[in-house]
Amino acid sequence: MLHAACSAAGFSPRVAHHAKEWVAVTALVARGFGVCLLPRLAPVPPEHAVRRLPLAGAPAPxxxxxxxxxxxxxxxxxxxxxxxxxxxxxxxxxxxxx
Structure with missing residues (x-):
């Protein structure tokens, strides 16, 4: 989904990290190593300085x-x-x- 969204925006992302646990994913984002798509119910530890932004547009994820x-x-x-x-x-x- 991330690749499709980036392609629609006119660029191809450079994927440098892969993580399976949401806490690890948000830790990478909090440290400035990129962005992620995160389910609404996925936990984000309060010490991870990340901001959730809802996706907009069609098609809906x-x-x-x-x-x-x-x-x-x-x-x-x-x-x-x-x-x-x-x-x-x-x-x-x-x-x-x-």
């Missing part, structure tokens, strides 16, 4: 919600209703991706 259940419990009616309840509004919000 996709969001993915993951539901987890204990192995073997998916056949229980009460457990199965949880992911079903999440799928319905997700399909309504993003037609064609259900």
């Amino acid at each position: 996709p969001q993915r919600l993951v539901a987890c259940v204990r192995r073997g419990s998916g056949g229980r009616p009460a457990v199965a209703r949880g992911p079903e309840a999440l799928h319905r509004p997700a399909r309504e919000m993003s037609p064609g991706t259900g």
Whole structure:
């Protein structure tokens, strides 16, 4: 997504660092090593001097919600209703991706 956004803005980013943990990513940004795309719910330690800026424009970035259940419990009616309840509004919000 970052590459597509930069390309649309007319440049290609130079990627020098890769990190998988959000705390590590925001630490790199706080130390001046670049920028990142960060999910709204990702934690940012208060000591990391970073600022969140919402993305604007079209298309809106996709969001993915993951539901987890204990192995073997998916056949229980009460457990199965949880992911079903999440799928319905997700399909309504993003037609064609259900």
